[in-house]
Amino acid sequence: MLYWLLYPLKDVFGPFRLFGYITFRSAYAAVVAILIVLIFGPRFITFLKKKSAGQRIRSEVPESHHMKEGTPSMGGFIILLSILVASLLFCDLNNQNIIILFSATIWFGLLGIWDDYIKIYKNKPRGLSIKTKLVLQIVYGIGLGLFLYFFSPGEYATKTNLIFVKNYVINFGILYPLFVTLVVVGSSNGVNLTDGLDGLAVGLIGIAAVAYAALAYACGHVVISDYLNIIFITNGGEVTVYCASILGASLGFLWFNTHPAQVFMGDTGALSLGAIIGTAAILIKQEILLVLVGGVFVIEALSVLLQVIYFHRTGGKRLFRMAPLHHHYELKGLTEPKIVVRFWIIGIIFLMFALSTLKIR
Template identity: 35%
Template sequence: DQSKLRIGSRGIPARLKLPIQFILALPVAYIALAASPQPCGGLLMCDGPHQYMLPFEPWLLFPLAVVAIVATANAVNITDGIDGLAGGLSAIALAAMVLLLRGAPAGEKAVAMTLAGALVAFLVFNRHPARVFMGDTGSLAIGYALAAMAIQQGFLVLLPLLALVFVLETLSVIIQVAYFKASGGRRVFKMTPIHYTFHHEGWSENRIALSFWGAGLVSALAAAGVARLIS
């Protein structure tokens, strides 16, 4: 009964979504850090090399991981506004994650490739004109998975580079809102997230998706290259 899965008539209220995301991110961050190749100490018992270029004190790394998970999930969600855009970028990032997981067990690589493959199949129906949509459930879950894999393998610091397009999409919204409030109604971009500005300029959805996929591929390969240099 779908009515029993709702809170009210419009789903979960917006003011509750972020707190719920943080609550759900707590066990995800704990499990990812507990399995990560770095010395945690305390409740997080693990060994091996540390999280590259990050402090490995649990009291500092754990909240950082929680914030990274929630931020990544919302960045993917914000990007999901053009047919095929978020799905393609997520597939690229997850495929690149396999390159990042240099010393990971085969099972972890299989999970990343399975998710990437599922997204490629999803794009058959999600490309313009889309017949199937990802929605919050899909985009938030993908963001959680992407961040958790980066944390687990000790490459949290490379996550912004790996998901650079997602980061830029989110920054465009933050800049737009901040400037709008500070300037009394003026805007930096015509529309945000930034892909809507390109659409407003006359770009087709296919052109936007392909261009952003290309940028995502370059940033993902750069992250994979840096990971191999520092590992």
Template identity: 35%
Template sequence: MDGLWIISAVVISFGITAISGIWLLPILRKLKFGQTILDIGPKWHKNKQGTPTMGGLMFIIGVTVSVVVSYMLLRFNSPLGERPDSPMIKARLLYGLMLAIAFGLIGFADDYIKIIRKHNEGLTPRQKLLLQTMFGIIYLLLLYISGSRSTVLTFPFLGSIDIGILYYPFALFAILALSNAVNFTDGLDGLLSSVTFVVGIAYMIITSILQMWEMGIMAAAMAGGCLGFLIWNFYPAKVFMGDTGSLFLGGLIIALAFGTGLPVYIVLIGLIYVVEAASVVIQMTYFKLTHGKRIFKMSPIHHHFELCGYSEVQIVVAFTLVTAVASVLAIWAVRLL
């Protein structure tokens, strides 16, 4: 019966997100909320100049409504109160959604400043990091107060280790790294939404195995929202999600990683996010150490493959398949717990 509310979360989120594009896109065009394309990017991306951005509002609305409605349906039709961990999981769902919305607001501010300035520079990196750090600390504090106090890290196929007080610096670093890694992945039409759709499906299965139906609602809503957004965002994109959408998705993925109690598993499930972020770090480090030399033609790595001659669709399909394979491994590891 609980699975019914998971399905409802997918349907509600997909429907609201897909339909909202019908009225949101004309508004974004009328307000001239178009994307500014950097000159340093692939030259053919200049054709995307002026494409409406901040489309992430579509699935922010869809996911939020879906989570609230589906949770209420689950709450009133399922004996959650009989489970001793229900209040704690409920808190993880609530605070996770709050974190995602907070990160989405950071992205909204960044996008809005870019639009007003008509330049691809919004909040400074330091301002973004400061805000992400503040919201990350608040999120971890709320989890602690709600009873989520385990300092054990579980590694896929390897076992667990209690790292004690070091868990909290690790958790904050993971929150900051993951939110920015997800943001780096948003660089091609349909890339982030396709990869994150698969991540959502993976977490739907994992939460089902763990019987964490509340967190399953969030995973389902995220998957449905990404699928609804793909109608508008797949190549050639009619709208971009902007940092409004990518940072919101980063917040949801953080919430799922910590909400399931398996934050390290995101290294497998979100393998593409990790590779994208790693490519940026490697490129910058190598550039500084070698006084201007590069390992990749361009970073993040999806641009490297573009410059190697692969089409956007080919890269999106390949990265999505890699995510699917890595997610299967993660699901297998969860079943072995």
């Protein structure tokens, strides 16, 4: 909005030229998102307490989690609100990529709110059925995939970059909508599975947002994208501003979500933030790199899958003490803050490795 209003007046007031720079708008989008969460977060937490929006703890989780019963949930709403407000202020609202990111934020945000509402007010700790959530996630994924298949400009509409290979892209052709669906649904649920310890998921989302802010800037810059041999995305740099708002909102929320958490983001935050990162990866053609950027999310999801497979094939034996993996380490005696910080460190290592692959070709 400010880009619309102020940048055209650059000849009247010189400093308004700054709004033409993605880096400037990204920095202030992050700052505004942080401030929104920090200023309104305490009031929102108080509001959730008054509405008895407390977390319902499932019986099968580690014993230490039962003391968290009643901690306000649905905190993801303030994250999404700050992202939307900061992006509305500093993004170019004529940019198709930004409109798509708005749609992912709203769609998965509403899905998460519905899920959290059922958990809290219908006394169903598991919330919506897995089938219902998957169907609604797939509907969005297919819809986005079809839109990009038919309306994306340029020769790379159905293609994506490969890592470790120079000057080579994969063309999914008519299967592209299915690939998009896999990325969106996988990233959404990967974050949701990881959201089990105070500060864990939102900290890792902040790390992923840094990665995709940098990648979006590179993909949207003619010279840099050519130098790195990655697909140039027209107006793709604008995704940087949106990712910066995600980073700011995540840092702001972490203020209240670190151990012991004053509020949980719930599925309102987890489902939507994962989907947004996945959508950003799709828009800048860096979907495969998401496996590295979100390496911890992938490991957490795989731990659940392996646990289920191993359980059924061994007649009831368990590969891990509990899945997802962070619960395994809890039961081994590691404290919650130690697990969280170590997983963040692993996430940062994945981030550095992911960015380094741009030159390992």
